[in-house]
Amino acid sequence: MEKGVKGTGKSLSAFEAGMLIVLQSLVYGFGDPISKIAFEIVPVYSMMTVRYTIAFLFCAAIFGKRIVRTVKSVPVKSWLIPGICIALSYILNNIALSMTEATSVAFLRSLAVVMTPALAFIAYRKKYRWQHIVAQVLVLPGMYLLCVRGGLSGFGAGEILALLAAALVAATLVFTGRFLDQVDPVSMTALQAGCSAVIAFAGSLIVEGGVHAGSATPKAWLIILYLAILCTFLGYLLQNLALTRISDREVALLQSLCPVMTALFSFLLLGEKLSAAGIVGAVIIIVCISASALI
Numbered sequence: 001m002e003k004g005v006k007g008t009g010k011s012l013s014a015f016e017a018g019m020l021i022v023l024q025s026l027v028y029g030f031g032d033p034i035s036k037i038a039f040e041i042v043p044v045y046s047m048m049t050v051r052y053t054i055a056f057l058f059c060a061a062i063f064g065k066r067i068v069r070t071v072k073s074v075p076v077k078s079w080l081i082p083g084i085c086i087a088l089s090y091i092l093n094n095i096a097l098s099m100t101e102a103t104s105v106a107f108l109r110s111l112a113v114v115m116t117p118a119l120a121f122i123a124y125r126k127k128y129r130w131q132h133i134v135a136q137v138l139v140l141p142g143m144y145l146l147c148v149r150g151g152l153s154g155f156g157a158g159e160i161l162a163l164l165a166a167a168l169v170a171a172t173l174v175f176t177g178r179f180l181d182q183v184d185p186v187s188m189t190a191l192q193a194g195c196s197a198v199i200a201f202a203g204s205l206i207v208e209g210g211v212h213a214g215s216a217t218p219k220a221w222l223i224i225l226y227l228a229i230l231c232t233f234l235g236y237l238l239q240n241l242a243l244t245r246i247s248d249r250e251v252a253l254l255q256s257l258c259p260v261m262t263a264l265f266s267f268l269l270l271g272e273k274l275s276a277a278g279i280v281g282a283v284i285i286i287v288c289i290s291a292s293a294l295i
Contacts, residue, residue: 063186071187091196116248117136188240
């Protein structure tokens with residue numbers, strides 16, 4: 001793994017940073033399937049508004065003074081650009097999940113693995129060794145075999161939104177990594193959660209006529225709390241900490257583990273079994289990630 005040190009992650013080794021993204025993939029792998037359960041009970045924008053608001057308030061309650069100091073001392077663009085990118089990426093991803101099959105969304109979202117180095121080159125002329133690019137491209141057949149071995153479920157609005165989400169995931173990694181030398185990972189996490197809450201709330205007003213969470217059952221609230229505290233607060237923080245130590249390209253590649261984790265949890269919780277093609281796909285992903293780490 002690359003050994004550039006940025007921001008506040010100087011005491012974090014490259015291996016430890018990589019393990020943070022593995023943990024993030026584990027958390028998200030469980031969060032993706034249960035999100036669809038919540039969407040059956042609470043409207044999409046309303047659920048996301050509540051989720052991101054809880055995450056922001058949780059951050060603010062613990063790190064409020066640090067967040068205020070950051071807002072006062074750094075240029076607005078340093079946190080607003082990453083905040084808008086991550087907000088739109090996850091909101092579009094959740095809307096796509098409510099519109100089409102989760103496997104199709106997972107595959108299309110995984111295209112961020114090749115979009116990230118391309119965007120980094122366009123935006124900052126950031127070059128990578130060709131061996132790393134090859135490893136990232138080879139992940140895609142593995143993703144296809146794992147997620148959509150029966151073919152995409154058509155190509156409609158949900159799939160288009162998933163593609164846009166992938167592009168915004170790439171933008172999130174590139175721009176967050178760029179500004180983490182000005183904004184510490186904790187403050188960046190809180191401000192990204194705040195941006196997500198504001199944009200989701202705007203969507204709930206436009207599409208749903210307001211926030212409607214009164215229909216949430218105890219099970220739905222447990223899911224929302226998991227998504228707020230673990231997927232949003234912890235997930236954003238793990239990603240931001242990792243980006244202080246390893247490159248956006250490495251983070252994008254390691255996040256390819258998320259669909260593997262989703263498949264694992266689907267097997268453990270729902271009894272869904274992987275086909276032979278799915279197992280081959282998971283092996284390809286793991287081999288590509290391992291090879292990239294050793295190059």
